[in-house]
Amino acid sequence: MDLRYTAEQDAFRAEARAWLEANVPKEPLPSFDTKEGFEAHRAFEKELHAGGWAMVPWPVAYGGRGANLLEWLIFEEEYYRAGAPGRVNQNGIFLLGPTIMEFGTDEQKARFLPKMAASEEVWAQGWSEPNAGSDMANIQATAVRVRDGDGDHYVINGQKTWASRGAYAHWLFGMFRTDPESERHRGLSFILVPLDAPGITVRPIEKLNGKAAFAEVFFDDARVPAEHLLGCEGKGWNVAMATAGFERGLMLRSPARFQRTAARLVELYRRNEAECAPGLRERVADCWMRAEAYTLETYRTVSRLLAGGKIGAEASLNKIFWSELDMEMHELALEILGVRGELLPRAPSATGVEDWLDGYIFALSGPIYAGTNEIQRNVIAERLLGMPR
């Protein structure tokens, strides 16, 4: 155990910091849940890529930097420290990218990863259906294999919902039932779908803040080439479980995000201390400590992975911890803001309210998406504590 950075790690940090200081936009970009903001974020992702910082932990061959996970943590720290834009490409970087690396053919890797790294193609998630939310195995959208004059295809019918980035993305990944006789986890396949294919309709869904964070996607005899099957036909569940592990676990919610929020919360409290109820002080400290705990646990996990360990059901612990922390930090910020906490940022009196209200609304979704926290608690009890199903 040695909790000091090496000289190489310090140098890596310095390099990342220098690049970010030079390149991060001075003004925040518009929300990527608007068309304009989507394109602005995509343009920044392209700059990241040009600078070699788009896919830090990916292999160089696919457009990444080939950095190890510790360097990735350092990069993320610098990224959040710099106040850089949210990653509109996150479904690609953190979820589908690693999944294709694990399950994809060489052709698929070559076809998809470089364009993903360059943000030429931005991906939407297609997990949920109206009747398959927490019960992810209840998927009903079908993909029927057809070999005809047009070649070898899947013909897709059905509906996906809550497709994040779905409103403006180019591609969607998701599970479809390829064996019509199958039930539950069996007979599903993981397929990559171009959203501009005929027979596909995308309907944006407005979330609580009125922005189109996600979409419903309707499939009406949409044809997708069979080579876009990822992994084996009928084995989509295994592929998806790997992706879901990435989502709950290490990659997507890097500790730096919560450390930045916690530091801003401390700052907010310091500025408003005189008007705060005395009990808020310890709640602020508590949040800061939890953000640090999340950081420490991540470093511990990364050390374990670098030493050859694996991550399993522990990802469910992560999901609960960061989602509840994020919600409480934002709740607390609104409490500190007092009567100004309800103002939209464009209100004339909203000086100093920053984006806490919008952040709160975003944070509220944390305990719901990527598997509700109720489902995660089941996983912890059953798989980590060995309790009966």
Added chain:
Amino acid sequence: MDLRYTAEQDAFRAEARAWLEANVPKEPLPSFDTKEGFEAHRAFEKELHAGGWAMVPWPVAYGGRGANLLEWLIFEEEYYRAGAPGRVNQNGIFLLGPTIMEFGTDEQKARFLPKMAASEEVWAQGWSEPNAGSDMANIQATAVRVRDGDGDHYVINGQKTWASRGAYAHWLFGMFRTDPESERHRGLSFILVPLDAPGITVRPIEKLNGKAAFAEVFFDDARVPAEHLLGCEGKGWNVAMATAGFERGLMLRSPARFQRTAARLVELYRRNEAECAPGLRERVADCWMRAEAYTLETYRTVSRLLAGGKIGAEASLNKIFWSELDMEMHELALEILGVRGELLPRAPSATGVEDWLDGYIFALSGPIYAGTNEIQRNVIAERLLGMPR
């Protein structure tokens, strides 16, 4: 709606206060979970009875005062205000007494109620069995009806556990399976059992503070006269549900108890404020407000009952509310006491720690007994909110 006491109610209060001021022991009695304390408490109950204050809401005919529920609330306020001893006789006053009044024969009323009122006979509860705790319908102790030369009897076999007051009580009430073919709620009967009958063995169980709060009771061909059946044979579940309603609901946990604890908590905080973390102040206020809310809700319920209303599944709301409040008040008191919070009262440095530690340990059982709070939440969801089983 008129939330002022009438002149009669004020007079009733004055009368109760005067009697209590004259008669409540100046020094606290030893715990009624010791033999000595049990008898001391019983002696005080006899005094209460002699003064006409033992069974305030009971009819005069059975040794009560014939007061209405509002007067009972007022009496309880005065009782707790005076710091009078805990009611060793509570199983009789609040649970079995009302049950006998509702289901008993005239003979049973005459036989049991006056001796109960006079604390000549103190009662233990016999609900639980080793495999029938939360699952109260899983009762296995049997009572077989036998008519022979000795008369008409039940012959009882099996085991009861967690019998509160069981260590020193004279009688026990509980459910036994009288139909050996029956399952679950059916075929149970509510029987009154003298604990000195041959074939009965009482083994006290020490609770967390090392005192014998309850007992296991073993039945080995114990014979109980058939006239001690309460209600109809095989219909014990209905009788028991009424008793359980009394237990969870209005009678046993009078608001005055929590108001007294809350007031003592405020006092404790006031004395120790200088050493307290700033956040404790609002937690103290919160506890006090909840004790007031419990009081107000009880007055509302009593008004509703006096106007002819009924109490049903709402009792489950009560159970959760008071048990969690009680636990949190004691937790908070220990927090206020700081490093002295862990001292036993006999420790030389324990000045001012009062009985908060023992109270905490007692409070910890609140969310467990009289139906765990988990069971109560099921009841609320299913019966009050109409959610599916």
Added chain:
Amino acid sequence: MDFTFDEDALLFQETVRDFLGNECTPEHVRARWDVGAAHDPALWNRLAELGIPGLLVPEAHGGLGLDERTSVLLFEEFGRAALPEPVIATVAAGAPALREIGGALADEWLPKLAAGEAIVAVGHEASPFVSDADVADLLLLPVDDAIHAVRPADCELVFEPSNDPSRRLFSVGFDPGATPRAAVAEGARAVAGDLLVRGSLAAAAELLGATDRMIELSAEYTGQRHQFGKPIGSFQAVKHQLADCKVKLEYARPVVHRAAHSVATAHPDRALHVSMAKVAAGDAATFTARRALQVHGAIGYTWEQDLHLWMRRAWSLEQAYGKSARHRQNVESWILAEDARLGPGATFRAA
């Protein structure tokens, strides 16, 4: 000692509930949001036909002459319907303030108010903003020891958009030395204090109604939504969250009702009782908003689903007329005072 409501009050509540069930539907609320307004003059007229604006206006001034022992039940209904009208300011706070100020101001404005022809907006020390100032005919603005009655047209109003589109906040540019005033009530500190107390009470009652509705919507939805082959409402993880909401609601309710009684009877501790009510109702509502969203899952997180109409009410009413933190501090000061009377028997005693 009787904690039950009069039959008349309960009947009135039922009438209002039915009325709003038809007139103030989620579609109505959304339609008001879409036009960028909350107040709907047509709906206000129909409320006036029921006598709502003049609930607390003396009969001599054309009102119903009722007190908070009736109005508290109706405000619960306003919360249940997420009614976006300026009822708290005009009906619960403004009318009694005018009544207490009395004189020519009351004689002029109370009859108009009771007839549904005038809307009153109010300022108070718990907020720098005034709700619905743009649709008001009269503003009551306490400054120091006086209450200034001002016409909105004589002030500069700046819109301060809130997270809840039903809540229309304004900064009011008002200078006692320069702005023309309709009237000034001097020595009105106590009236201004009661104005805030009455507003808080009404907000607390609305919070109860919103909480009740969120629990209802959640129990309904989870009873229908199936996952893993059964309704999600059959899972303990869902049931127990809603059961906890129900506990909070049912123990907030009598606190609010008692506060109403204290205001109606001018109990010397009414400010304390209302602070307790506001804290209990605000906590129940914000607690419930979070659990209701959680058990709804992703669908609750959409603009399309109606749940957020009440979630936003919960959040903004918690802010209105003093946040919980402010009211909790009132309670802290009160119970920690040397001469506080606490403990068994003290609940219904006058100070």
Added chain:
Amino acid sequence: MDFTFDEDALLFQETVRDFLGNECTPEHVRARWDVGAAHDPALWNRLAELGIPGLLVPEAHGGLGLDERTSVLLFEEFGRAALPEPVIATVAAGAPALREIGGALADEWLPKLAAGEAIVAVGHEASPFVSDADVADLLLLPVDDAIHAVRPADCELVFEPSNDPSRRLFSVGFDPGATPRAAVAEGARAVAGDLLVRGSLAAAAELLGATDRMIELSAEYTGQRHQFGKPIGSFQAVKHQLADCKVKLEYARPVVHRAAHSVATAHPDRALHVSMAKVAAGDAATFTARRALQVHGAIGYTWEQDLHLWMRRAWSLEQAYGKSARHRQNVESWILAEDARLGPGATFRAA
């Protein structure tokens, strides 16, 4: 940057776990309680054979010369076994304090301590009491700027019984001007500070072990106990309570481990890191104690069931070497200081 433990440390942990699993059973703990003592000289001798007392004693003084990056794992095992021995005072706090004081005091006492022949009890500013003073051979008592080394026989010891019979607290009658002293270390404020920091760290590690054991016991028990025809551990209401405990435990653990590293490497922020560790571990343990009891139901509420051996440890260790409230205040002061370095990248930076 490497957050994994050395193989040797992990192996030592396993050895100690096995050893205590055999030697420090619940029956052993209860037997100590029954005789009204915690420390068992026979068990202490066997711990000495493993080198435990001298863990942090330099090899030159007969110890193992290890640091907190090993001892933190062993203290977790002491907590898991609810070991009633004075290990925190003697091994974690006392030995390093003697080492830092150095000189003749260290030369005399460290070899005896390492050999298991001397027990050291310690005082510190977070408590007026000294644990296990009656079985100690030497007391280290910080007063102002000095640490006084005193023999217990020269002081008046008054037993202060605690809720945890494994915790033997004493008031120590000691007057620097009158009581004979074995030695006095002047200018030892920093040593006294580190003594408390080291004791807190060890208590935090024991809390982790106790928490882990309570979760384990609860998962086991609820997997066996049947109600309504199935194991109660299959109900979400039970599962989710224990899942929450597990979350708290697993996010306290790395905080404690980092604190151990900071103490071992004399990190300038070690006091902050240890305060964070004590808060996280104390909260996890007291939270878990309550849930463990709840899911056990009535059986957990009895003296007979073993659960309370760990519940009492959780309660008393939360008290030991500074309650959570005290440590949380340390953290508050630190993060609110003008020059605090917070945010991404700051975690492993020196102050």
